[in-house]
Amino acid sequence: MTELLTVKNLKTYYPITGGVFGRQIGTIKAVDDVSFSVRSGETLGLVGESGCGKSTTGRSILRLTEPTSGEILFDGVSITRLKPRELRSIRRNLQLVFQDPFASLNPRHNVEKILEEPLVVHGIGSSQERKKRVHEILEIVGLSSYHARRYPHQFSGGQRQRIGIARALITQPKLIVADEPVSALDVSIQSQVLNLMQDLQREFGLTYLFIAHDLSVVRHISDRVGVMYLGRIVELAPKDELYDRPLHPYTKALLSAVPNPDPDAKRERIILQGDVPSPANPPGGCAFHPRCSEAREVCRTTRPPLGDVGDGHYAACHLYNE
């Protein structure tokens, strides 16, 4: 399988400004040296707590937030330094689905206008062809063509998310970054939208970067899963490998927090001590060491690289990188 997206040493820092003249007095390291790749046709899940930088990673890849440094290769082209005009033509292949289905649709546009707009921007088709395409895509995402004249406020959350997916899909992109696409939906609707996304992936050969905090949702949809902590990827592995044999102490703690429906199941809950440190001032060495029960001296001083531990399993931990 070829790699559709390769992210190398991506860093996205936000300045903290203060004072009357807005001088920079610090830096939030939202994404701090992240590298991974997404293969064509697969779904890579990114999980982590709120504020761990997973959404910023997604937005940096789309250049909606300007990365501070690093390189993003999409379909063999480095898009990190492209000018806005050059980037525009790439955008039809690189789309985004949002978390909040209420905020992501313009309340003053009807569905037809919302869905037609990407085609207009990229100069695809004549007016009639575009309208036809809008009606087709509505059917594809499980709505009906008579919905085209309605406005976003006339739809339920699940239906709106289908419209959001239709908008991302209409330019026939190669990669869709889905930023928590189901976390704002009811549980019953979540599975419908997830199944829709899987059907679409099969039908159109889509590649997903699926960002979420819900571990079972990520397990359901992903082929491989990356775990993020404080702006860094701490572990990356095929999903069954990761869920059955987590290596990094943070991943172990995270997975132990997933509720298990079997009351007789024997399991050990790992309760982490302390809070997530501030990304403005992350701990030296391994970012997780102050909360890690197995921290050693080296963890305090040296940042562990994301090392290969076999079977496509990568972990950024000194316990495994001898």
Place this chain on the structure above:
Amino acid sequence: MAEVQIEKVQPVQETISSPWRDAWRILIRNKLAVVGFGIIVFFILLALLAPYITPYPYDKGELVNRNKPPSAEHWFGTDYNGRDIFTRVIYGAQISLRVGVLAVLGSALAGTVLGLLAGYYGRWVDMLISRVFDIMLAFPSILLAVAIVAILGPSLNNAMLAIAIVNIPTYGRLVRSIVLRLKQEDFVTAARAIGMGDARIIFHHILPNSLAPIIVTGTLGIATAIIEAAALGFLGLGAQPPQPEWGVMLSDSRQYIQHAPWSVIFPGLSIMLTVLGFNLVGDGLRDALDPRMKN
């Protein structure tokens, strides 16, 4: 599996519900707003039909009929020059409505452009525009208007211009704050993710979503502009006699208020009624256009 819950039944008769139509439906159900709307339409009709419904010229009086009380010939009485007050009040509607609407259009247009620039581009553009607004707002608005008229010379058009300039920061700040909020909205991010340019984002996404509050503020602003124009007229800095501007009529008749109160009452009442009309409609519009009222 994916489309289980979606109803496939074609609705028999669907009422088209767009945000503007919904707002209109709420507005016409609001009795006070309809009353206000009626008042405004009434004055607009008076202004348009002034030459046909007024029995006397507005600028020439008969000195024998000075300060006559209301009668069958002169419904609202006559003023100190023997001019028919009914005629002058109706012609005054022309002036006041024109001043109110044009001044608001001017300040809303300039304020919207500046607010869009400040909010969308931020940085030094915002810094520059916002500081100018701060300076303008540091003056009491009527004082600033007086200063502008003093420089340009007293006339109705200069008063209108002064009122428009003085009110620019109101709209500028309003639009800037809306733009700052909208810029963070996901649908604007989505537009950028699609590859849309700044101009299209501003005109297709940000401006249409800013219009509702601008319209509300503008409608209420017409009322304020009418009062400000009357105040400038009263001070002798706006419309000049013999123009039948309501503020001018008030100041002209001030010394006769004891024995010819009708010469003050009717222009005053007209100001009050039009202002009330615009305020009622403005309040109604606010209720109708406020997205938080959406069910």
